[in-house]
Amino acid sequence: MMKKTILFKLELEGRGIVNMDSNDQKYLASKTHLKSGSGHNNVSYAKKDFYEDEDGKLKYRIKISRDTLMHDMYKNEIISQNPSILHHDALLYSYIGSPVSIVRGYMFANSNKNKSIKRKGAITFCDAEQTCNAVSNIETFSRSGDKVENDGTTDKKDNTFYHKETVGNIKYDAIGSIDLMALQFLTCDHVFDRYSFNPDHFDLYKEFLSKKLPNFNSKLGYYQLNDSSIDMPEYGVLLSNENILFLVKETLKKLIELNVRRKGAFAKTASLKIKLVENPIEDKVGDENGWITISDYSDIESLDFESTIFYSEVDLEVAKKQREVIEENKKKALAFEKEKNEKKSSNKKARENE
Amino acid sequence: MKKNLQIKKQEKMNKYLLLNFRNAKLFRRFNKNNENFRTKDYSINQYYDTYCKRHELPSFIEPITVYQISNMLHVLFNERPIPSLRESFYKRVDHYFEMAEKSLLKINTPKINFGQFPLETMHMKKSVWNSWNPNIPLNWELVRRYVDDEEKYLKFISILDLNVGINSKKIPFYRIKEIIATLDTETRLKINDSIVELKKCSGLIYALGRYSGNGKFSAQDDSKLVAKYVNCSAKTVNIWVEKNYNLSGEIIVPVSDDDIHRLEVTSKGFANLLDGGFVWIDSVKSGSEISDEGFTIVGSISTKMTTPVIST
Numbered sequence: 001m002m003k004k005t006i007l008f009k010l011e012l013e014g015r016g017i018v019n020m021d022s023n024d025q026k027y028l029a030s031k032t033h034l035k036s037g038s039g040h041n042n043v044s045y046a047k048k049d050f051y052e053d054e055d056g057k058l059k060y061r062i063k064i065s066r067d068t069l070m071h072d073m074y075k076n077e078i079i080s081q082n083p084s085i086l087h088h089d090a091l092l093y094s095y096i097g098s099p100v101s102i103v104r105g106y107m108f109a110n111s112n113k114n115k116s117i118k119r120k121g122a123i124t125f126c127d128a129e130q131t132c133n134a135v136s137n138i139e140t141f142s143r144s145g146d147k148v149e150n151d152g153t154t155d156k157k158d159n160t161f162y163h164k165e166t167v168g169n170i171k172y173d174a175i176g177s178i179d180l181m182a183l184q185f186l187t188c189d190h191v192f193d194r195y196s197f198n199p200d201h202f203d204l205y206k207e208f209l210s211k212k213l214p215n216f217n218s219k220l221g222y223y224q225l226n227d228s229s230i231d232m233p234e235y236g237v238l239l240s241n242e243n244i245l246f247l248v249k250e251t252l253k254k255l256i257e258l259n260v261r262r263k264g265a266f267a268k269t270a271s272l273k274i275k276l277v278e279n280p281i282e283d284k285v286g287d288e289n290g291w292i293t294i295s296d297y298s299d300i301e302s303l304d305f306e307s308t309i310f311y312s313e314v315d316l317e318v319a320k321k322q323r324e325v326i327e328e329n330k331k332k333a334l335a336f337e338k339e340k341n342e343k344k345s346s347n348k349k350a351r352e353n354e
Numbered sequence: 355m356k357k358n359l360q361i362k363k364q365e366k367m368n369k370y371l372l373l374n375f376r377n378a379k380l381f382r383r384f385n386k387n388n389e390n391f392r393t394k395d396y397s398i399n400q401y402y403d404t405y406c407k408r409h410e411l412p413s414f415i416e417p418i419t420v421y422q423i424s425n426m427l428h429v430l431f432n433e434r435p436i437p438s439l440r441e442s443f444y445k446r447v448d449h450y451f452e453m454a455e456k457s458l459l460k461i462n463t464p465k466i467n468f469g470q471f472p473l474e475t476m477h478m479k480k481s482v483w484n485s486w487n488p489n490i491p492l493n494w495e496l497v498r499r500y501v502d503d504e505e506k507y508l509k510f511i512s513i514l515d516l517n518v519g520i521n522s523k524k525i526p527f528y529r530i531k532e533i534i535a536t537l538d539t540e541t542r543l544k545i546n547d548s549i550v551e552l553k554k555c556s557g558l559i560y561a562l563g564r565y566s567g568n569g570k571f572s573a574q575d576d577s578k579l580v581a582k583y584v585n586c587s588a589k590t591v592n593i594w595v596e597k598n599y600n601l602s603g604e605i606i607v608p609v610s611d612d613d614i615h616r617l618e619v620t621s622k623g624f625a626n627l628l629d630g631g632f633v634w635i636d637s638v639k640s641g642s643e644i645s646d647e648g649f650t651i652v653g654s655i656s657t658k659m660t661t662p663v664i665s666t
Contacts, residue, residue, distance in 0.1 A: 005622045007634075022475035022595065028467060049602075050472050052464045066377060066630065067476060124624065126376045126632050127600075175376075176632065177624050191443065192434070227432055227620045230444045280623025281614065285374075285634045310432075326443050333441070 002308040005277040006178040006248060007285055010255060012064070012128055013171045016265025017046040017136070019064045020165075031058045034138055034165065043163040046136060049129055062136060064172060064260060064267060066125040072261075073254040074100050086115060089201060096197055097208030099250050103183065106196075119196035122182035123251060128174035128267075136167040172267060175285055178251055181310045183244050185223065187236035191326055199235065213243045222319035223311040232322055233314040244307045252300045271295075276305055368641050369614065373430075373605040378631025380471075380599040382413045384660045392663055411439055412659035417471070417601060418461070418628070419657050424454035426633055427607065429625040431616055453607060455653030458646050461603040471599040478596045492528050492576055497558070500579045506552050513548040517541050531574055534562050539569045601631070606649060614638060 025045040029035075034045075048060040077100045085091040086108050095101055096117070105121030145158025187194040197205050202220050210216045218240065222233035239247075252274070259268040273291040277283040283290055294300060314322075383391040390409040397408050414421070425435035427450045436446040463471050501507045514522040514530060518537070522530050534542060546565055549558050557578035563571040609617075617623075617635075625633045 005624060007623075024473060024475060024597070028472055031466070047474065049600075050464060050466060052466070058464075058466060065474075065476065124626065124630065124632050175634075177622075177634075179622060179624075181622055193437070193440075193442075225432070225434070227616075228434065229447055230434055232444065277623050279618050280621045280635055281618050281638060283623065284636065286636060329443065 001278045003180065003276045003278060003305045004308045005180060007275040007277060008176050009273045010174045010269060011271040012267045013270040014267030015169050017165060017167055018260045018262045018265045018267050019047045019068045021045045021047045032060060040163055044165060046165045061130040062167060063130065064128040066127050068260060069125055069128060072258055074104060089204060093201060093204045094208045097205050098212055099247055103247055103251050117196055120182060122179045125176040126174050128172035130170060131173050132171040134167050134170045136165050138163050139166045178248055180244060180307045183247055184239050184307065185236055185311055187234055189235040192234055214246050215242055222314045222316060224314050226310055226312055233319040238311055241307050249300050249303060252294060256294060369609050369638055370641060370644055371607040371609045371638055372636040373607060373633050374636050375627050375631050375633040376602045378601045378627040379629035380417050380601060381629060388415055389661045390663050409663040412662045415658050415660060416655050418459060419655050420454050420652050422627060423457055423652050424451045426625045426627045427454055430621055432620040456608050457652045458606040458649035459652050460649045461601055463601045471601065473597045474600050475595050475597055478594055494527050496579060497527055500557055501555055509552060513545060517545050531562060542571060606644060606646060
């Protein structure tokens with residue numbers, strides 16, 4: 001049977017707090033048992049989800065945000081990502097043609113027209129939320145600073161006291177999914193507002209994809225989303241099942257290796273379970289059946305499945321004919337926009353002359 | 355005893371799709387008069403190759419409206435979502451929009467922050483044209499990238515060699531600047547004129563000190579070499595913080611047998627809500643099995659929008 005999605009459940013365990021929020025939390029914290037820090041402005045609070053119990057009392061659970069987990073998953077792959085790479089085609093396409101960018105997604109915004117590219121990630125995460133009864137506390141710390149003044153009579157130093165929320169051993173869990181549909185198709189169609197690479201640079205893009213994906217041999221073409229009511233093909237590249245399997249395995253390896261570290265605190269993967277979804281009504285997140293435990297790399301390597309084919313290729317001539325109307329309308333809209341702007345600027349000039 | 359206030363008696367035998375959502379992030383800020391706060395964020399429309407400032411676009415006052423639920427259902431049923439604030443060449447599927455209007459929504463995140471949802475802080479990266487970093491690591495490589503032309507770059511070095519009288523490449527660029535600041539007016543003007551001849555390298559004139567008349571030169575300014583405009587020497591973007599609401603909750607969607615069949619055949623089983631919110635299928639139940647206490651009919655949620663800021 002064909003698989004549509006991969007759901008995953010992640011359990012993390014660690015010690016201390018790895019994800020901090022801002023001091024703006026102090027009003028909410030003052031309503032909980034963390035009152036001791038609320039009188040100060042120099043307090044670092046942990047990221048939390050707040051709940052109200054039946055008596056209207058405020059409760060919280062410490063969490064690690066999705067962005068932190070995602071950052072940690074790819075911290076070794078993206079050492080220094082800089083928008084300057086937009087100006088160097090080889091650098092840019094080596095990055096966007098890597099498994100990391102295909103799975104994680106990217107956005108390079110540019111004020112120059114036709115240069116902004118973006119891709120929606122194929123991995124969706126929920127924040128990892130505390131599951132144990134660990135209770136956090138506000139502790140006082142000190143930091144030594146420079147000697148500011150010492151003129152014989154006064155001796156000032158820049159030492160500071162600050163407060164930080166701390167906790168002992170802690171456990172979290174998170175759920176998420178890997179979207180095989182998003183993984184399958186690399187689009188470059190501005191009509192669908194999903195311009196993820198410049199099709200003029202496909203040869204360069206293909207070169208990097210061939211180096212990083214096993215037996216990559218896909219071609220640029222028009223593909224129709226199956227079962228969609230919009231009868232309009234999209235321009236892009238369809239990945240093979242072998243490529244999808246490779247990308248999924250790479251992502252699972254990153255999940256099993258997850259180890260968020262911060263000074264004096266850490267949280268690492270304790271267990272990983274996945275569910276290959278065929279029928280979304282039956283294969284649910286809340287259902288305990290059907291989960292596969294992933295303990296090590298050998299479990300990941302032995303994984304094998306067929307992904308549902310969400311897109312089918314459309315003949316080039318047919319596709320071009322279907323898209324003629326859109327291109328025509330786009331030209332009209334752009335001409336209208338241009339006329340509007342010209343009118344606006346001429347009105348402005350007229351007003352200035354008056 | 356389950357309370358069904360909005361699901362009428364005759365609808366109790368109908369089927370309902372129970373969805374859960376978590377971490378739906380909401381980025382928007384407006385004042386008590388529902389006017390957008392000014393922001394330096396941009397919204398990019400790839401279809402028209404245009405972009406505008408985010409505060410020039412209105413946003414919904416309510417965190418989740420029928421449009422967000424409709425788009426979520428479109429994705430859940432393997433259709434394309436329709437942008438609410440931008441033009442699109444394709445239309446929404448009326449069936450899913452009607453389904454969204456009849457759905458029930460409950461946001462579980464409590465409004466405990468002065469009557470608002472708790473705000474969270476997260477790190478963001480600024481876009482290049484919006485970033486400003488006065489701490490510029492000045493070096494020859496930066497100059498080379500700024501000039502972005504090997505021939506011009508070599509010419510620039512030869513101008514310096516000739517006028518300063520040393521092998522300039524052998525000493526750091528910041529030292530060259532210090533040396534040039536000590537030169538006489540005539541030599542400095544000669545260097546400026548030679549750089550002007552190179553064309554499109556005015557940043558170098560500012561970096562070495564621009565002639566301001568009466569035999570005086572303005573202070574050396576490196577900022578033109580980087581960041582302010584998108585150029586090849588654009589620096590790593592600065593990190594800043596952004597506040598957002600993080601919402602979790604439940605949605606009850608009335609579904610027919612055909613809808614369930616379509617879900618089984620085509621759906622991926624999950625969708626997104628707002629920014630990165632994970633929506634997943636909890637179960638399919640009949641009206642008598644569910645409680646709608648605390649839920650609101652999505653169709654009755656106001657779709658009033660904020661007033662955009664008009665840029666001058």
